[in-house]
Amino acid sequence: MNEKTTSELEHLRGLIDGVDQQLLHLLRKRLDLVAQVGTVKHAAGLPIYAPQREAAMLAKRREEAQTMGIAPQLIEDILRRLMRESYLNEKDVGFKQVKNDLGSVVIVGGKGQLGGLFQQMLRLSGYQVKVLDKDDWQQAECLFADAGLVLVTVPIAITCDIIREKLTQLPRDCILADLTSIKTEPMQAMLAAHKGPVVGFHPMFGPDVGSLAKQVVVVCHGREADKYQWLLEQIAIWGARIVEAEPECHDNAMQLVQAMRHFSTFVYGLNLCKEEADIETLLKFSSPIYRLELAMVGRLFAQSPELYADIIFAQQESQHAIGDYLDNYREALELLKRGDREEFINQFQMVAKWFGDFAPQFQRESRMMLQSVSDMKTN
Amino acid sequence: MNEKTTSELEHLRGLIDGVDQQLLHLLRKRLDLVAQVGTVKHAAGLPIYAPQREAAMLAKRREEAQTMGIAPQLIEDILRRLMRESYLNEKDVGFKQVKNDLGSVVIVGGKGQLGGLFQQMLRLSGYQVKVLDKDDWQQAECLFADAGLVLVTVPIAITCDIIREKLTQLPRDCILADLTSIKTEPMQAMLAAHKGPVVGFHPMFGPDVGSLAKQVVVVCHGREADKYQWLLEQIAIWGARIVEAEPECHDNAMQLVQAMRHFSTFVYGLNLCKEEADIETLLKFSSPIYRLELAMVGRLFAQSPELYADIIFAQQESQHAIGDYLDNYREALELLKRGDREEFINQFQMVAKWFGDFAPQFQRESRMMLQSVSDMKTN
Numbered sequence: 001m002n003e004k005t006t007s008e009l010e011h012l013r014g015l016i017d018g019v020d021q022q023l024l025h026l027l028r029k030r031l032d033l034v035a036q037v038g039t040v041k042h043a044a045g046l047p048i049y050a051p052q053r054e055a056a057m058l059a060k061r062r063e064e065a066q067t068m069g070i071a072p073q074l075i076e077d078i079l080r081r082l083m084r085e086s087y088l089n090e091k092d093v094g095f096k097q098v099k100n101d102l103g104s105v106v107i108v109g110g111k112g113q114l115g116g117l118f119q120q121m122l123r124l125s126g127y128q129v130k131v132l133d134k135d136d137w138q139q140a141e142c143l144f145a146d147a148g149l150v151l152v153t154v155p156i157a158i159t160c161d162i163i164r165e166k167l168t169q170l171p172r173d174c175i176l177a178d179l180t181s182i183k184t185e186p187m188q189a190m191l192a193a194h195k196g197p198v199v200g201f202h203p204m205f206g207p208d209v210g211s212l213a214k215q216v217v218v219v220c221h222g223r224e225a226d227k228y229q230w231l232l233e234q235i236a237i238w239g240a241r242i243v244e245a246e247p248e249c250h251d252n253a254m255q256l257v258q259a260m261r262h263f264s265t266f267v268y269g270l271n272l273c274k275e276e277a278d279i280e281t282l283l284k285f286s287s288p289i290y291r292l293e294l295a296m297v298g299r300l301f302a303q304s305p306e307l308y309a310d311i312i313f314a315q316q317e318s319q320h321a322i323g324d325y326l327d328n329y330r331e332a333l334e335l336l337k338r339g340d341r342e343e344f345i346n347q348f349q350m351v352a353k354w355f356g357d358f359a360p361q362f363q364r365e366s367r368m369m370l371q372s373v374s375d376m377k378t379n
Numbered sequence: 380m381n382e383k384t385t386s387e388l389e390h391l392r393g394l395i396d397g398v399d400q401q402l403l404h405l406l407r408k409r410l411d412l413v414a415q416v417g418t419v420k421h422a423a424g425l426p427i428y429a430p431q432r433e434a435a436m437l438a439k440r441r442e443e444a445q446t447m448g449i450a451p452q453l454i455e456d457i458l459r460r461l462m463r464e465s466y467l468n469e470k471d472v473g474f475k476q477v478k479n480d481l482g483s484v485v486i487v488g489g490k491g492q493l494g495g496l497f498q499q500m501l502r503l504s505g506y507q508v509k510v511l512d513k514d515d516w517q518q519a520e521c522l523f524a525d526a527g528l529v530l531v532t533v534p535i536a537i538t539c540d541i542i543r544e545k546l547t548q549l550p551r552d553c554i555l556a557d558l559t560s561i562k563t564e565p566m567q568a569m570l571a572a573h574k575g576p577v578v579g580f581h582p583m584f585g586p587d588v589g590s591l592a593k594q595v596v597v598v599c600h601g602r603e604a605d606k607y608q609w610l611l612e613q614i615a616i617w618g619a620r621i622v623e624a625e626p627e628c629h630d631n632a633m634q635l636v637q638a639m640r641h642f643s644t645f646v647y648g649l650n651l652c653k654e655e656a657d658i659e660t661l662l663k664f665s666s667p668i669y670r671l672e673l674a675m676v677g678r679l680f681a682q683s684p685e686l687y688a689d690i691i692f693a694q695q696e697s698q699h700a701i702g703d704y705l706d707n708y709r710e711a712l713e714l715l716k717r718g719d720r721e722e723f724i725n726q727f728q729m730v731a732k733w734f735g736d737f738a739p740q741f742q743r744e745s746r747m748m749l750q751s752v753s754d755m756k757t758n
Contacts, residue, residue, distance in 0.1 A: 009419055009420075016409060016412050016413065017439075026401055027449055027453065028448070033391055033395050033398065037391050040384060040387045044381070057392075068404075071464060078406075078457050080754040204666040208746055253664045254664070266727065267707055268643070279737050281628075282635065282636055290637075292671075295745040295748065296672065298741030301727065302738035308727065313715070313718065319716060321654065322712055324650065326705075328646055328649055332646045333705060350652065351652045362675075362677030362678050374588075374594070
């Protein structure tokens with residue numbers, strides 16, 4: 001590199017540094033302003049996530065960007081990232097308490113990760129939260145005495161037993177709720193154990209989300225919905241979207257979404273391990289899409305084996321779905337072995353037709369995801 | 380919402396709008412400055428992607444953010460997104476031409492997507508590019524006469540035949556290169572067909588990347604490396620990272636990375652279709668991780684069945700890997716059927732141990748990815 005080039009680059013980089021300083025100050029200012037919005041909303045008890053306002057604001061910015069020759073997607077991506085930050089900061093302000101005369105909340109299994117998250121959210125909303133973990137059962141009676149809400153979040157394998165054996169003596173008007181990832185059996189157990197209000201939840205996210213904004217919480221109605229309506233409002237204030245479902249319908253969908261997917265991911269990791277694949281080499285050759293897939297597999301094995309054993313073994317019905325998948329896999333391999341390219345293409349087209357408009361939509365979505373994965377790459 | 384809340388919110392939103400205007404102006408300014416850097420680099424023939432400079436700049440910004448009470452990750456994410464935009468804009472400037480006395484470049488199969496991308500990059504770098512597609516073989520002799528580089532990018536199933544039958548009469552010093560996703564056989568075919576310089580490439584990305592910055596290109600050396608060294612430099616100027624590999628080593632890794640993964644994704648889509656899953660319902664219940672996985676599956680079926688048939692059927696050896704996976708799947712299902720939770724946990728721990736430090740690393744990476752997927756969610 002010659003001297004002129006070096007000095008030109010240095011000069012330009014100095015100017016870029018200056019722009020970045022201004023950028024940081026603007027970010028600080030915007031975060032502060034949004035925090036003030038949060039405080040106003042908090043006082044008024046409005047949900048922190050307002051989809052329509054957000055969509056309108058983004059549409060306006062995209063238009064403004066266009067007139068300035070800036071790619072609309074650039075400003076949208078940056079603002080979405082900023083909004084995420086603001087949702088996270090929301091936690092510092094706390095949330096409006098919808099129900100002021102509840103008594104206490106008892107979280108059964110509150111030392112688990114998901115229990116911990118709900119504990120935090122409830123405390124940030126002004127509720128008095130008590131935790132009942134596996135060594136605390138001798139104090140149960142005392143803890144339950146003034147409980148307005150008992151929230152069960154114990155390992156899935158023991159959920160129904162705990163409900164049946166330990167939660168039969170709650171105060172009549174106390175709400176009994178759970179966070180189990182299957183719903184049919186826990187709902188039946190709760191309705192049998194308790195005469196008062198019953199509701200089931202399945203938070204569709206991991207405990208590492210940071211903020212509940214935009215996350216989905218499935219709710220299954222049990223009994224006396226008017227008594228726990230406030231709790232749905234409270235969850236909405238945290239930013240989550242409530243999706244109502246019948247327990248059986250939820251569990252059927254979950255067999256495909258959850259048990260089978262976890263199981264396949266487990267086998268995929270097991271297979272890599274048995275094939276003695278070299279992860280370094282795989283990564284060296286990896287395009288963003290494969291790095292992403294590998295990360296999704298590796299992610300599973302950074303978590304608790306017991307947790308995944310519980311989820312997979314709890315859904316006996318999912319064995320049928322897994323068995324069907326195995327059959328399809330075997331048939332497809334036969335097709336490959338006999339070199340039947342034509343039939344492969346036929347089946348491919350059948351599936352593409354079945355995906356319909358979702359296929360190109362998913363392609364667009366995944367392209368954006370892959371681009372952000374590329375952004376993260378450092379070497 | 381009462382009047383006071385409404386007017387407070389409106390006032391704050393007005394201020395946020397003002398900040399966003401300033402933000403747009405700063406973005407415009409920064410893009411322009413980076414474009415000027417691009418012009419200087421272009422004139423000096425420097426690569427557009429400078430990992431060390433980038434890392435140093437990000438480290439400085441993170442530090443500055445910290446002192447201002449801004450999450451360092453926020454400014455890093457925003458700057459990475461901005462850098463992506465600048466890489467994309469780089470294409471408007473063009474790239475330095477490393478080799479000025481090459482003669483023409485002939486792309487065999489230039490109407491394919493990947494061929495189109497390389498055609499564009501070579502033209503942006505000042506090369507004279509001619510395209511030889513499947514109906515142009517009668518003009519081949521004339522096209523090849525002054526060729527300095529012949530780049531083969533035809534469907535994988537016919538690559539070796541084309542090389543063996545059609546590319547035996549190239550000028551002695553012309554470089555023969557290919558972009559096939561397997562390397563052993565095409566390399567052998569090229570070395571046999573042509574006496575001059577030979578090099579094989581495998582670009583590890585889809586044709587929809589937008590920019591080559593940070594992407595990986597695998598290179599397999601064939602013959603007379605000094606004659607095509609400039610081409611590696613040219614690819615580096617486009618921003619890509621060159622990874623050298625032996626053809627066999629590359630192909631072995633690709634069996635796990637590519638053929639098997641595509642095949643499993645195909646079967647997963649086929650299975651969803653056969654189970655008559657309702658995509659709307661699946662999405663309604665989907666956490667970000669599942670939406671991402673579903674998008675990755677759907678993405679495949681938005682693409683050409685022939686392309687995937689070619690990739691999957693070309694690697695006969697991958698049938699062993701696929702067969703092994705099927706065996707592991709069957710065994711794991713047996714374990715599930717007999718309810719052997721203990722053995723599941725044992726195997727889980729074995730795999731976790733094998734992943735080692737990669738498991739928590741992948742968990743961190745995937746968390747960031749999932750967060751950007753959440754950012755994109757609109758409802």
